[in-house]
Amino acid sequence: MNGLLVRGLTVRFLLRRAVVHAVADVGLTLTPGRCLAVVGESGCGKSVMAHALLGLLPANARVEGEAWLDGELQLIGAPEPVLARRVRGRRIGLIPQSPATHLTPVRTARSQLQETLKELTGAGGSAARLRTRADSLAARAGLDPADLDRYPHELSGGTAQRVANALALAGDPPIVLADEPTTGLDRPLIEATMAELRRFCDEGRAVLLITHDLRAAELVADDIAVMYAGRIVETAPAGDFFAGPRHPYADGLLRAQPTREFTPIPGFAPELTALPDGCAFGPRCGGADAACRSRPEPRPAGRDRLAACHHPLEGRDA
Amino acid sequence: MPDTCALEAAGVTVAFDRRAAVLDSVSFRIEHGAAVGLAGPSGCGKSTLARVLALLLKPSAGSVRLDGRPVTGWRYRAPREARTAIALIFQQPRAAVDPRLTLAEIVAEPLLASGRAGRKEAAHAAASLAERTGLTADLLGRRPHEVSDGQLQRACVARALALEPRYLVCDEMTSMLDASTQAFLVAAVEEYRARTGAGLLAISHDEALLARWCDEVRTLP
Numbered sequence: 001m002n003g004l005l006v007r008g009l010t011v012r013f014l015l016r017r018a019v020v021h022a023v024a025d026v027g028l029t030l031t032p033g034r035c036l037a038v039v040g041e042s043g044c045g046k047s048v049m050a051h052a053l054l055g056l057l058p059a060n061a062r063v064e065g066e067a068w069l070d071g072e073l074q075l076i077g078a079p080e081p082v083l084a085r086r087v088r089g090r091r092i093g094l095i096p097q098s099p100a101t102h103l104t105p106v107r108t109a110r111s112q113l114q115e116t117l118k119e120l121t122g123a124g125g126s127a128a129r130l131r132t133r134a135d136s137l138a139a140r141a142g143l144d145p146a147d148l149d150r151y152p153h154e155l156s157g158g159t160a161q162r163v164a165n166a167l168a169l170a171g172d173p174p175i176v177l178a179d180e181p182t183t184g185l186d187r188p189l190i191e192a193t194m195a196e197l198r199r200f201c202d203e204g205r206a207v208l209l210i211t212h213d214l215r216a217a218e219l220v221a222d223d224i225a226v227m228y229a230g231r232i233v234e235t236a237p238a239g240d241f242f243a244g245p246r247h248p249y250a251d252g253l254l255r256a257q258p259t260r261e262f263t264p265i266p267g268f269a270p271e272l273t274a275l276p277d278g279c280a281f282g283p284r285c286g287g288a289d290a291a292c293r294s295r296p297e298p299r300p301a302g303r304d305r306l307a308a309c310h311h312p313l314e315g316r317d318a
Numbered sequence: 319m320p321d322t323c324a325l326e327a328a329g330v331t332v333a334f335d336r337r338a339a340v341l342d343s344v345s346f347r348i349e350h351g352a353a354v355g356l357a358g359p360s361g362c363g364k365s366t367l368a369r370v371l372a373l374l375l376k377p378s379a380g381s382v383r384l385d386g387r388p389v390t391g392w393r394y395r396a397p398r399e400a401r402t403a404i405a406l407i408f409q410q411p412r413a414a415v416d417p418r419l420t421l422a423e424i425v426a427e428p429l430l431a432s433g434r435a436g437r438k439e440a441a442h443a444a445a446s447l448a449e450r451t452g453l454t455a456d457l458l459g460r461r462p463h464e465v466s467d468g469q470l471q472r473a474c475v476a477r478a479l480a481l482e483p484r485y486l487v488c489d490e491m492t493s494m495l496d497a498s499t500q501a502f503l504v505a506a507v508e509e510y511r512a513r514t515g516a517g518l519l520a521i522s523h524d525e526a527l528l529a530r531w532c533d534e535v536r537t538l539p
Contacts, residue, residue, distance in 0.1 A: 042467045
């Protein structure tokens with residue numbers, strides 16, 4: 001199949017005195033034309049997961065599992081030259097967190113975009129032609145080509161975001177990973193960024209959106225995966241999810257929004273170096289009992305839905 | 319005199335560059351006990367106004383009055399009793415703390431720096447402040463790199479409340495945080511305000527949050 005099929009993805013970081021269990025047994029499917037949003041609080045392992053797929057983790061990371069790109073290339077453990085020359089930017093584009101700090105500060109947006117184009121799409125002709133191609137790519141990302149001649153510090157947050165989008169699209173990748181692309185943006189810019197991701201889907205790309213912003217996810221996602229303490233605890237079609245989550249953590253997150261009850265989930269997420277036995281959410285969960293001392297595996301919880309909970313909530317659509 | 323119990327900016331202008339003023343003769347008033355929200359797009363001058371009101375940035379023109387008394391100095395030139403009457407909580411906790419201090423030291427720092435408490439009392443007060451913002455004892459011994467953004471922001475809120483300020487300025491306090499941590503920290507600030515009657519300026523691009531949190535929401539012209 002086309003897209004990206006992730007199974008059993010596990011990432012641990014070996015520190016001097018501890019092991020960080022950042023991602024545990026994650027399974028995801030990215031389908032052309034669809035947007036999957038992975039939501040969860042900061043430090044739950046979302047970004048590590050995206051970086052693992054692109055082989056961008058530091059040397060002390062131990063990665064296991066499988067990630068099949070278009071059913072023919074296994075990304076986990078693929079040699080660096082394969083990832084560098086065939087995958088990153090060409091088949092999977094990355095929109096990084098805080099684009100303003102991701103750009104090289106001492107070069108103009110144009111010089112960075114043209115370098116990327118040249119690298120990813122082959123030298124392809126004269127300087128003038130490269131310039132035209134950068135202009136048309138910028139225009140597609142909603143940029144005024146004149147913005148390209150500015151340095152990153154001269155760009156507003158929204159414009160820097162569009163430059164990052166243009167860079168991610170330079171190699172025309174069928175899969176786009178967007179890692180917290182809305183950090184520091186105001187609502188209109190969040191909405192514009194989400195509309196842009198939607199457009200990527202409409203062009204037939206598969207989009208993975210990583211965010212802590214549930215309302216941003218709701219704007220664009222076809223499917224939702226909720227991550228807690230390194231594991232996916234619920235997956236569902238977006239509409240069904242927002243109508244009635246099955247996992248108590250997901251329910252708590254939705255209720256905590258200022259547009260709903262605005263009440264926090266008690267307690268903290270566990271340390272990734274000292275995960276409890278059994279359900280990681282158990283200590284914070286009102287409905288936990290003896291059964292929750294063993295770890296719940298993801299199980300069907302409605303149509304196209306999975307929840308890793310011994311006592312999934314009754315949904316309104318059930 | 320109840321009408322003077324307010325943090326007030328009158329005709330404040332800030333221009334970082336001669337061609338364009340970030341704030342152009344802006345007047346803004348936060349009554350003691352009131353919760354005022356300030357919304358508006360990125361770059362409209364919200365944070366600049368917050369820094370002027372928190373006495374961290376001297377405006378090019380205009381004046382600020384604190385409970386009826388004109389403010390005469392900014393930053394370290396502000397008199398201590400004015401400086402400690404207003405607390406500012408920033409968006410990025412990591413940029414707002416000394417990475418060498420433990421969370422307990424971060425929370426206790428204002429008490430020690432202002433001479434309001436000795437080492438022992440400050441540590442004791444810090445523990446009780448931290449409890450109100452939901453930090454557990456094992457977290458207090460850690461340094462910033464050993465905790466999450468949400469946990470570090472809890473320490474920053476506890477630190478801001480340490481000197482019992484009469485006004486709180488929260489500049490995008492929760493925009494990096496998940497919904498649950500956001501709800502918790504807003505509740506902690508509101509619990510403090512209910513107890514002390516402090517005035518609040520909450521700045522956010524999230525109008526749904528401000529509508530839920532504040533008595534009134536304004537935008538900058």
